Amino acid sequence: MSRGLAFLFAAGASLVGVSLLLPHGSNTTEASVVVAVGLAYCAAALLVRFAGRLSAGNLQLILALGTVLITVCVIYGGDSASAYALMYVWVALYAAYVFTPRAAALQTLFAAAACAAGFLAQNDTHAPSVHWLMGAGTIVVAGLLTASLTYQVRAHQADLVTVAQMANGLADPNDFAATTCANLRASAHADVAALLEPAVDRVGMEVVTRAGSHETARVFDSDSAQRAIGVAFSFARPQPLIDPERHGWLSGSVAGYAQPIVRDGRAVAVLALGYTRPRRAVPERAVTAALLFATEASVAMERAERQRIDRQRRAIDINDNIVQGLSVAKYAIGQGHVDEGVRAIDDTLRRARQLITDQLTEATAEQGGPRPGDLVRETRVEGLSADGR
Secondary structure (H helix, E strand, O other), rough: OOHHHHHHHHHHHHHHHHHHHHOOOOOHHHHHHHHHHHHHHHHHHHHHHHOOOOOHHHHHHHHHHHHHHHHHHHHHHHHHHHHHHHHHHHHHHHHHHOOHHHHHHHHHHHHHHHHHHHHHHHOOOOHHHHHHHHHHHHHHHHHHHHHHHHHHHHHHHHHHHHHHHHHHHHHOHHHHHHHHHHHHHHHHOOEEEEEEEOOOOOEEEEEEEEOOOOHHHHHHHHHHHHHHHHHHHHHOOOOEOOOOOOOOOOOHHHHHEEEEEEEEEEEEEEEEEEEEEEEEOHHHHHHHHHHHHHHHHHHHHHHHHHHHHHHHHHHHHHHHHHHHHHHHHHHHOOOOOHHHHHHHHHHHHOOOOOOOOHHHHHHHHOOOOOOOOOOOOOOOOOOOOOOOO
């Protein structure tokens, strides 16, 4: 982010420099302002020259220098001081986007304090306290808003990274349930996350997998929660979980959130979040994360179904091509028809080789083909000759 800060220094220096060419108050100390402009250009050049080499701590010091240069312009700007103070907002915006919340807060407070010092140090601004109040208030509000938006964007990016890691790291799609619940709980900062499916008797929904203690999972057992989860499942529409017994102006009554997992247009399960302390509304982060993880869970369930069908198909192929052939050979040899039994064994071996070849081709095609040494036996099979026959 060095180049971004360099742009702010260069833009600020250019705007202040142009302001000196425009009609301005005679009480402006132009020499001092020009010095600040020159230092800002030097800082911009150094930021571009050493872009990528500066640590976060170095950028914080340079941004603090920018605050000092703005204060110099305010002190010596005369009647233009209020206009120059607008650049403090740039400090808050950059700090909130780039630095940690603590560092951003320190930069914002330093900018607000410098703004106050600047107005107090010069006597050309009428009602300096009002100017400082509006300036400092704008700085703080801009910083808080940018920090909030930045947090939401980065949180969503983190969720996307987590989902991508889940998709690439699950060797067995059947493991998706526990992984999904654990990651969703962490992402939404919930007390419990659970996957619910229809009960065996088709009456109500029951927890299949959960991330969280058994005590916190009881939030899903109440009648109101079961009704909301049932609606989410029946109509494939997300529902908040309301606790009517807990309602207050400060605490609220929202105890969780139910997000259906949809396949082929209908719900097959429900991902639910629970909070032991009810809230006034479901956090936007939780809603987005629940939808994202429910989508990945739907894909994982589809992969698991495909694997189940593939295993059934392979079992049928083995039965049709190998088991039945060996049964025919055994029966023929048992009846004394040795030649017919040998032909049946040879035919069965041919079909077995073809079946194995097809399976290897299908498996290695998904992995980019076999590499040298992938298909070499680690131990010699008893009964085979040296050439592997």
